[in-house]
Amino acid sequence: MTGNFICAIRGPVMLILLGILMAIDQMGSYSFGRTWPALLIVFGIFKLAERSGRPAA
């Protein structure tokens, strides 16, 4: 159940993050060219959470 839940919220959270990075890019402070690795990091965290979530479920 937990793994399933994490899997389900992964998409929306990534989407929100993408939106925030794009907004920051447009405000001119950090360009998306510099901040995109944050997406990888968050994706990785989700993958980790899935692995640790699955045995418990």
Added chain:
Amino acid sequence: MRRSSIVAPLILIAIGALFLARNLYPELPVLDYIARYWPFVLIAWGALRLGEIVFWAASERPMPRFGVSPGEWVLVIFLCIFGSSLHAVRGFSSWWPRSRVMIGGLDMFGENYEFPLSGEKASGSAPRVVIENFRGNARISAGDANEVKVTGHRTIRSLDQSAADNANAQAPLELTGDANEIHIRNNQDRVSNGRVRLTADMEITVPKGASIEAHGIYGDFDINGVNGSVDIISDNAGVRLQDIGGDTRIDLRRSDVVRASNVKGPFELKGRGGDVDLQDMQGPVTINGAYSGVLEFRNLAKPLHFQGENTTLGVERLPGDVRMALGDMTGSNLVGPITLSTRSRDVQLSDFTNSVDINVDRGDITLRPGVLPLARIEAQTRSGNIDLALPPNAKFDLSATTSHGEVNNDFGAPLRNEEQGRGAALRGSNGGPTVTLHSDHGDVTVRKATAEEKPAKEDTKSLKKIEQ
């Protein structure tokens, strides 16, 4: 079975609302809004989705396999590409066009270092002053001496003092040229590499007869009392001009405000921007571009030609004023021939002379000629009401028709109503110029002007109009 999300219908509703807004108010800069705020659509989309899934989890319903389906990701990518290219095209990123990638750290961690700026050069009495590739604000005024003098300061944003000192030394202020042509150069390009950003605030004093030519990237121009011509080309600038003796040409990719008063020569404005405010112009005024703010014209001695995205206006002379804002236009004390065609505005004109030609796609037309004798009037709207208030002793050959609506005759003889199909007509003549009014969908009213609408009180009237 996969539960369907509420996001898709919401997006449909939003797109519908956007197109509706654009149709109702063609002047509304919808594309600009999208270019500016599209990332928040992604955030809202994700947040809605997240809320939904948390709610499903809390109520122990089965989880969907994907929070955001592959199809939706494709849509998101399209939105990103569309949004960021729109953002670039609309010129919002023109602040630092060449160094956008690196500029981030500078804004977060950099500091401002200020350096004084000064330079002067002797010139003739009427030199051409060229400001090259300039980023910052310039205030130019005329002085009595035959010299070009620059004072002010430059701000260098950088990560440390030594980099700022270095940049300041590498990019000195230069005044070059001879007595007839002087170039003012800040050499900002030399140091704009992402680690430093140099902007300058210059107070420039020039001889009275000088002509100004300015090429700006970002920043405002304030020009005062110059007798020669003024040429401004900028990616993003606010422009304020006062007491200019010669021709004025302004070409802006973007601007928040263009304000000019007392310009003697022809005035030409091109590009995109917000507000435009012109008064006491002695030369012809030509405006060509997209302006989303409030446009005001007062006391123009020569013809005005305005060509906007959806509006074209021509006036022979404007002793009074014209004001255009989103969805409406008011004018009083105009000298024709007047031609106006617009997509979606309520038009109100009072105290005009000579012929009038108005063509409105959607909007009401209110006309109060005020001054006798009447001239030819032709007013058409596809959807909207027409209201014409004539002086009681006016002479005219009037024909007012509507295809779907009513005609109201509050003027009395010699006008007579004629029913025809779903529409109606009002015709009558007492031997004056032709007055043609036509509405496709809407009512047409012809009435007698009341005492308070007499032109004698035009000042209080125009004030009232501005308050509206």
